Amino acid sequence: MRNTLQRAAAPALFATVSTLALLTAAPVFAQTAEPTADEAAQVDDIVVTGTRVQNRSRLDTLAPVDVVTAQALQTRGTTEFATALAQAVPSLTFQRPSANDGTDSIRPITLRGLSPDQTLVLVNGTRRHASALVNVNGVVGRGSAAVDLNTIPTGALDRVEVLRDGASAQYGSDAIAGVVNLRLKEASSGGGASVTYGQYFTTVKTARGERDEQDGGTVTASAWQGFSLGDDGFLTLSAEYLNRESTNRSDYDPRAAANGGITARFGDPDVEQWTVFANAGKGLGNGWEAYGWAGYQDRDSEGAAFPRLSDNANNVAVIYPSGFLPKVAINSKDASLAGGLRGELAGWNTDVSLTYGRNALDFRTEDSLNATYGAASPTSFDSGSLIYDQLVLGADFSRAFEVGLSGGPLNFAWGLEQRWEGYQIEAGQPESYNRGPLGANTALTGGAQGFVGFQPSNVVDVDRDNFAAYADVEIPLTDKLRVEGAVRFEDYSDFGDTQTGKLSARYDFTPSFALRGSVSTGFRAPSLQQSFFTSTASVIQNGTVVETGTFPATSAVAAALGARPLKAETSTNYSLGAVIRLGRFDLTVDAYKIDIEDQIVLSELINRSFSPQVASLLDPQGIQAARFFLNGVSTSTEGVDIVGRYRLPTDTLGDFDFTVAANFNDVSVNSLPTSSSVLNPVPTLFARQRILTIEDGTPAAKVSAAADWSRDKWGATVRATYYGDVLQAGSTPANDYSTGAKTVVDLEGRFQLTERVGVAIGVDNVFDEYPDFVPGTLNSNGVLGFPYYSPFGFNGRYGYARVSLKW
Template sequence: MIRNTRSVLTLAVSALALSAGGALAQSAPDPQATEVEEIVVTGTRVANRSRLDTLAPVDVVTAETLENRGTTELAAALAQTVPSLTFPRPSVTDGTDSIRPATLRGLQPDQTLVLVNGTRRHASALVNVNGSVGRGAASVDLNAIPTGALDRIEVLRDGASAQYGSDAIAGVVNLRLKEARSGGGLNVTYGQYFTEVETARGSRDEEDGQTLTVSGWQGFGLGADGFLTLSAEYLQRDPTGRSDFDPRPAAGGAVTARLGDPEVEQITVFANAGAALNAAWDVYGWAGYQERDSESAAFPRLSDNVNNVAAIYPDGFLPLIAINSQDASLAGGLRGQIGGWEADFSLVYGRNALEYRTENSLNSTYGADSPTSFDSGETIYDQLVFGADFVRGFEVGLSGPLTLAWGLEARRETYEIKAGQPESYNRGPLGGNTALAGGAQGFVGFQPSNEVDEDRDAVGVYAEAELPLTDKLTVQGAVRVEDYSDFGDSQTGKLSARYDFSPAFAIRGSISTGFRAPSLQQSFYTATSSVIQNGQVVETGTFPATSSVARILGAEPLEAERSTNYSLGTVIRLGDFDLTIDAYRIEIEDQIALSENITRTFSPQVAALLDPLGIQAARFFINGVETETEGVDIVGRYRLNTDTLGEFDFTVAANFNDVTVTEVPTTTSVLNPAPTLFNRQRILTFEEGTPDTKVAGSVDWDYGRWGASARATYYASVTQPGTTAANDYFTGDKTVIDLSGSYQITDRVGVTLGVDNVFDEYPDFTPANLNSNGVLGFPFYSPFGFNGRYAYARLSLSW
């Protein structure tokens, strides 16, 4: 880790000074020598502002960039492109294997707001409750939107709660859908892994993870100037296995586990439309639906396992956790003018339903009569958002118009948990045997006592102003007030400024406060299982902070997380070269975390509290974690056009990031002292679970019908922590090389061949002494995964 990030910030400030000196010494760039910059709408309400003219850093990722990646997962493609975004691939972590969260600037996944066409996207119904990066978060599933439906993605790397509301602590990801009246395209991509797996106990060759993706879109005209753009994607992926050899005698030296990507089959459809109603008003809307079936593995049960039933599985079994995810969204809106104001009214609905099944399993307390396939329950989250936004420019006699914006957002959210079939959670006829675990092996089903059906309302109003005070100085300010029916209100503000010393050089900075409301998933998630204690059936598991179990242990209703963000940056433009350097500091208070288990054996006091309730152990979500994050983002780009060798586009992007946990909760309102509520594994996951340094360099070449890309990405070592320092293991410092080449056979037909991770780079394997069952062959905290070399071919059609 960066042990003294203040030195990094000092270097960044020095770089700003050097850049200023160099840029001011240059003549202004020739306007004819630069390309038209990408226009952005995220972080500003001023029209026609480019990414290099913004008051805060914004990355623009085009659809073409996404389609040139080997992976067809949106989150993975973004992580390869945006230096401050990380997408780990957790495995053997239950539902998180299938709904994997991404992080921005090393913060929690739910501290980044995701928008679609500028409106709030709904979160997943999944809560990450196991030992992965993002534990405790309920975040947006980026992979629920296909890359083929997108025109571009804007990533605002700055706190923006005052502009957009809850969750925008680390920044904002705005997914902008295609708007096409005509034309279309089809991509067919096939790839798989060809790799040598070198684990602590030996090596083997694998050819797996076969993936087929078919993605297409078509534009249609609506009226004189309207559009309807339809897109669809089908994906089928076989699982991968990167576990080590199992050393236990009953395993016979085989690989018995399946650490890796889950098996996935999904289909996604999207529609985006807009048309003029009259000269003053437009109507627009979009709709999307995805159904994903995924299947990941739990820990293996060998033939001699006490919870195996030899009559069913004489050789043992590997439980599989299957999730059917149904994700739907529907939006409509009107855009026009009211009294000189540009008005935009929108209504957006989103829903995610996760149905859990436990396959290839059994409930050992039913013996030979146990089912082997279980309905394990369902979680559902939905939200309905109404937005009204108004923008107007006023001529005030300065260097440009005063842009005023104001509006409101009203939101209703619901969250449900539905129980599974009784055999998925019950203790059967053999349940009196304390050696046997009740419920489906691998994933215990939700019980009737876990069922919830909760909702809440939230209303927010904001005002924003942006004003060029001179032809060089622009300032922006925003304030927002939100009120939630469950925890109260929150007020946030932001002040930004930019000074252009010349067309070649500018500095920018901002200070803002932010917040993240506790999600309904965090407030009400419940999952318990039954165990035998002194001959009695008692429960253990996760309880809502407002439940009688949690309250008796001193839990309190969750409150909002709060942050203060500072940033300072520079923008340099010299002809076909541009460079941005942005330093930042993010202070977060009252972060929400999932506590460790509080067991009755901790003290007589805890036993006296839990025993009357029939509870052996309980955990719940709590406020109280405080962090400081400091870092620097650097993005440089140079475009070179030659007469004989074609066009080159060089990019170097880097993120240096340091997260420090400064405070953790140590007591509850009842327990003082309390057992450890936030242990070293959770602290180190915050501090060292994502790379403190990530540097990516790429070159894209285009010459007539030929094209090629080369990319190298360096990842600093990440720690996957254990209960003690002796149990930690590390990914190591790694560099991953990706290569691809393309040829345009005709104006409409092209082919691409590529290899990601050309040199078959892996994170350091898990030491044998820390992997007694062989399951965790590699640390799944790895920011680039742990699957090895991936080769692919793509056929592209356009019309």
């Protein structure tokens, strides 16, 4: 593990100096008076995440909450929601993996360096369904099945609230790192539309050469419209269409058959998608309201696997005389539907909801072949499907009680939740996995090259249910001291029950200064994807293709190799923070410690060559290696979040909004899984590469400084983000490479042509910054030009223009 203090020194100094600059900036301009009540309301954004007390601002909460408005998400070049959110929230990271099968298209976020599935995602306060994909390749978040944030367009959102604190006792499984709550737009009138076009224009400097690229052209068209439903209702419709061309940042291929050219495609996949959302609410009288929302997305994406050159043993020269580049294509259909009633019942604020979500992924392998069929092989394959769905019935109740406390009424909340989940794997066409007429030739690999289809032996159709009950009480002991306690009980049909709790407190010494802190326990139930996913896949290990079987932990093969039935991860979270408010300036500093036990991970590849016993297990399966999910990794995460903001309206130069935000984070692996295998010798279950990915696969420091300016019809944003060094570890130190510490600068200018028409032009990554390239000695085929662990990607400078309308 690297020295966190040493790595954090430079960005910490940067954050401190920037914050002091905000404090001292005021005398430079002619200022207006102190904030009005309306201005103060805008500063202290009202939040609903992490608290069940109404009209609580982000600066009054007992735990840190970031508020990111839709406008802030849209004043940047990217139209990809997860990328925009990661740029706005320093503790959140969004990598862009490539050459990693389905993870190229379904890309996960991480909060505070923890696993993607340890962050709970809500929509309007209700649990969002996860993707059907489980990440099984060498990426950050390996072994996780997380929510795909890119299934919701920014045009459908009013704001995003990010709770940076453990919240399992309040919201249930997955909320170990925190909670992301997506709040949909609620409009009964008006509307808007925008069209954005952008592309990369960059100089690519890899280990073996330099070239100019103009690629990744992206068109995004979005629109929304509000409709009134009588005098007390609304319907907001939104739609978005996105078409993005692929990028390529591969290095030159040094192999003889490549003739010194570029044979791979390493970068963003091709994507074409359309998304629609509806959000509605309607008064029913007597203080009751019906509400609901629905969304649907259809996404076609296509990423590339490793190239097969003309002299590759699995190439069929009659079909591909010059070799071929297999493509892994996914069609993702994502649907959600929710409805509910809220009002007052016997003095209790009542909210009853029913939410359904479904994600279906259909895999195709294109521009490929099955070598065991020879010249008769298809070149396009239906490779099977993954399907996950979830139904949640929830009932929440809250009530304020006057108990004679000087700080005000006690607020008590409680609720019940019943959840049903289902998971399916469907097989592909036989040619996508079979060994054909030439299958007796063991030098040939069976199945579709690049992505082997799911087999009949992989077919799964499973479900489970769980019941939960919680209670939450917030007590204002005095007008300065508030405490909150929450407990939750959950019972799962497949692994049993669990209990969690949380205790929080806040003391306001003055209106300008407060301390807050919390202690909580948390949990994350093993997902159905982790419990039942099974496949045979071509996995790249040290540059070599290894036919690998992924087995459920309860299977005979996994049990013989050392697996046990999965159980829930558990955590203990500690946080302590301060809130400072001085006029138009506010600053929050929150330190945290998160201890996780029994984290679920994907094991190492256990090769048949390990021992004759392992070979006897794997040979009947027709595979060279095996892996499975298991508990047993324990980690400690320590860090601090700093967020400062200063607003400066002036009489002559316009209005300024300065923000400095930073996250310093250190993850340590404390213990590893033990094996129950009776084999001799016992295989290693979790080794160096996986350990270092957890510890050093996300930046230990991320600091962002931004300034927004507006005056009359003009506006501009400049943003600089510092990313600490990230290690992409190999199986040995000689195979390690890293991104280097980098700073990325973004710039956008805006002009309002008329009251309804606005234009913007900008450049993300103005100075064309890249992570350090992969050394040529570690890139024998030229595929991996740059580390795909890079927290800001590896595509270079991006220019864009946007036209927006409002009515």
